[in-house]
Amino acid sequence: MSTLQEKTPRVRAVRGDKAHTARPRGRNGSRLTRQQSRAGWLLLTPALLHSSFFLAVPALAAVFLSFTNYDFSGAWQFIGAENYVELFQDARFQAALRNTILYTIVVVPLAMILALLIALGLNQKIRGLGFFRTVYYLPVVTATVAVASVWLWIYHPGAGLANAVGSLFGMARSEWLNDPGTALPALMAVGIWQGLGAKMIVYLAALQGVSKELLEAANLDGANRWQVFRNVIWPALGPAHYFVLITAIVQTFQVFDLVFVMTKGGPVNSTTVLTFDIYNNAFEGLRLGYASAETVIMLILVAAFIYLGGRSQRKNQDA
Known part of the structure; x- marks a missing residue:
């Protein structure tokens, strides 16, 4: 019952x-x-x-x-799309646009690859691990003006470290920042070096979150290092890839301090980027309406790069 x-x-x-x-x-x-x-x-x-x-x-x-001719005087007039029409006829803007896009598509992938390689190395059990992590992260917390000043000495054509090291391998002395052919690549190298630490920390945190059970199972199945990385580690890094990609795109489009301190956009506009050209138009040329139009175009470019980057990242995860 x-x-x-x-x-x-x-x-x-x-x-x-x-x-x-x-x-x-x-x-x-x-x-x-x-x-x-x-x-x-x-x-x-x-x-x-x-x-x-x-x-x-x-x-x-x-x-x-961006649709006005405002110039900080208080008076303004609506002029429609005149600023945008003038922009695409401006040789300096075209150079800034080209340099910014080139800077982004070179710096972002190289920085991500190097940061991932460094994170993989620092994820191993090696002596002095804390020291190496600190050294790689140190440029991130160092003022950009100080970083630029040090690299100005490195790139000095007479007493610089870059030419001194290059001479050991038989390389001819270069003007680096004074040569239109090498000025932008020289700035790219500094941008990559300075941003490695932040990206490395994100990748290192993601690597330490990879499932230990999956790693042990892969090792028991006889997988080699490349197979473990390709089939276990790489898929687990998907969110980290996306975060690093988006932040890197934003940072590269915002590059200003390095250009301002090291080259002032020269020589011959070879290092002029959008942020530096916006600064010149707004605060030196006092053409805030014109600079605003340039800002709008930069925002559209950033959004387009973020969209394309996120789309490619999703495709990689699905594959």
Whole structure:
């Protein structure tokens, strides 16, 4: 009898009473979800306010000013698309656009590859691991002006370290930053070197999160190092790849300090990038409307690069 009584609630739960008893749980569950949603939006509010005030509002202002001839004098006139038409007829803007795109497509993949290789090396059990991690990360926390000043000495045509090392291998002395053919590659090298630490830290954290069980299973199956990397480690790094890619694209489009300190956009506009040209047009030429049009084009380029980068990353993960 007692056994039958114990089974009765279970039978009711399986039959029609199940829906009746499940409703309170559903309401409680949905109420808990709404509470979590409200808490989430509450926590996001400071960041959303910051983004709206310091990012969205200036972006909208730049779009509006790009259709005017505002020049800091207080007076302005709506001129339509004249700024954009003039931009694409401006040789300096064309050089800045070309240099920025070239800088991005060279620096981003090379920096990601080198950072991943360094992270793989620092993920091993070697002596002095903490020292090496600190050394690689040190350029990230060093002021860009200080970094640029050191590299100015390295690239010095007479007493610089670059020519001294090159002479040991029979290379001819180069002007580096004074030669239009080598100035931009020289800046690329500095940009890659300075950004390695931040990317390396992200990859290192991702590598330490790779499933130990999968690694052990792959080793037990007789997989070699390349097979382990290709089939276990590489797929696990997908989110890290995406994060590093997006942040690297944004950073390369924002390069300014290196150009300002090391080359001033020269020689012959060979290192002029969009941010430096925007600065010149806005604060030296006092053409804020024209500089705003250039800013809008840069924002569109950044969005396009991020979209293409994210799309390619998703394809790699699916493959």
